[in-house]
Amino acid sequence: MTRRHFLTLTACSILISRCTSQSLPAHPIITVKGPIDPSKLGTTLSHEHIMVDFAAVDLASPYRYNAADVFNRVLPFLREIKQSGCDAFFDFTPDYLGRDPGILRRLSDATGLHIITNTGYYGAREDVHLPPHVMTDSVDQLAGRWIMEFEEGIGDTGIRPGFIKIGTDPGSLSEVDAKLVRAAARAHLATGLTIAVHTGPAEGAFEQMAILGEEGVDLSAWIWVHAQGERETQRHVEAAQRGAWVAFDGIKPLQEEMYLELLANMKENGLLNRVLISQDAGWYTVGEENGGGFRGYRYLLDTFVPALQSIGFTEDEIKMLLERNPAAAFAVRIRAGG
Numbered sequence: 234m235t236r237r238h239f240l241t242l243t244a245c246s247i248l249i250s251r252c253t254s255q256s257l258p259a260h261p262i263i264t265v266k267g268p269i270d271p272s273k274l275g276t277t278l279s280h281e282h283i284m285v286d287f288a289a290v291d292l293a294s295p296y297r298y299n300a301a302d303v304f305n306r307v308l309p310f311l312r313e314i315k316q317s318g319c320d321a322f323f324d325f326t327p328d329y330l331g332r333d334p335g336i337l338r339r340l341s342d343a344t345g346l347h348i349i350t351n352t353g354y355y356g357a358r359e360d361v362h363l364p365p366h367v368m369t370d371s372v373d374q375l376a377g378r379w380i381m382e383f384e385e386g387i388g389d390t391g392i393r394p395g396f397i398k399i400g401t402d403p404g405s406l407s408e409v410d411a412k413l414v415r416a417a418a419r420a421h422l423a424t425g426l427t428i429a430v431h432t433g434p435a436e437g438a439f440e441q442m443a444i445l446g447e448e449g450v451d452l453s454a455w456i457w458v459h460a461q462g463e464r465e466t467q468r469h470v471e472a473a474q475r476g477a478w479v480a481f482d483g484i485k486p487l488q489e490e491m492y493l494e495l496l497a498n499m500k501e502n503g504l505l506n507r508v509l510i511s512q513d514a515g516w517y518t519v520g521e522e523n524g525g526g527f528r529g530y531r532y533l534l535d536t537f538v539p540a541l542q543s544i545g546f547t548e549d550e551i552k553m554l555l556e557r558n559p560a561a562a563f564a565v566r567i568r569a570g571g
């Protein structure tokens with residue numbers, strides 16, 4: 234039996250035992266309050282942030298912020314989007330960059346929003362947010378840390394991650410970034426968690442796809458985060474044709490035209506069913522007065538969706554982008570292939 238088959242069987246038996254004991258959906262979305270059926274996810278912002286701490290990894294600590302202050306600062310912005318019809322919110326802040334699942338759960342309780350957190354490490358920003366054990370761990374040891382969070386919860390919170398978020402620097406993948414991708418691939422095969430990779434331009438994205446292929450992961454388990462960082466739109470088409478999720482996730486007022494064009498291109502190519510949209514907005518910045526300037530989350534639903542309608546996007550296409558695609562992308566399911 235190969236290692237991959239062993240991991241796959243292990244994950245299946247974990248999922249099956251959980252499903253039978255708690256009658257959970259076979260391929261759930263895992264929120265900070267527990268698993269839900271993907272059909273219950275609703276209108277989704279698939280890449281936003283509650284809090285970010287840009288302190289280097291040796292300084293990162295929950296003692297650097299007051300959880301009640303963060304909660305009070307962010308709550309009104311989440312209430313606004315709930316009012317605008319948002320049901321679900323993916324928090325893309327990884328460990329060692331300000332991830333705090335307890336705050337997310339309290340915000341979910343207070344707003345009724347489904348909130349989803351993640352496991353994985355952020356290798357962008359030239360590795361300043363990577364803990365030292367990344368350099369000494371084997372790929373399997375690294376994957377094992379993330380698998381353990383999936384199986385046992387994050388720290389002592391009992392909160393499980395709903396996806397894997399890693400980050401890589403632009404250009405050809407560094408050795409350590411390639412290691413993160415390989416570990417994420419193995420953690421996927423053990424857990425079924427979708428892999429979202431902060432990437433940007435196509436060069437790193439296509440190298441990641443090659444590694445996933447080597448590891449036997451189908452590209453439908455992988456999200457090209459910040460794909461808008463690649464201006465050669467044919468590359469988006471190629472990735473989507475290979476089954477990847479292409480995320481245009483920095484939508485903001487001053488770049489509305491660019492995002493409309495990116496989406497129109499995917500629509501013309503018949504690939505809207507591989508696209509995720511979001512804003513990368515927020516957030517409470519640790520270390521700044523009252524969390525610093527906050528970019529609220531309302532723009533996409535209140536303004537950008539009407540702009541999409543004005544260029545001919547139908548209700549059904551918008552539902553695909555905001556409901557069906559996130560539900561399909563993040564449903565926890567092992568996608569072997571490659």
Ligand SMILES: [Zn+2]
Nearest residue numbers: 280282325513
């Ligand atoms: Zn982000």
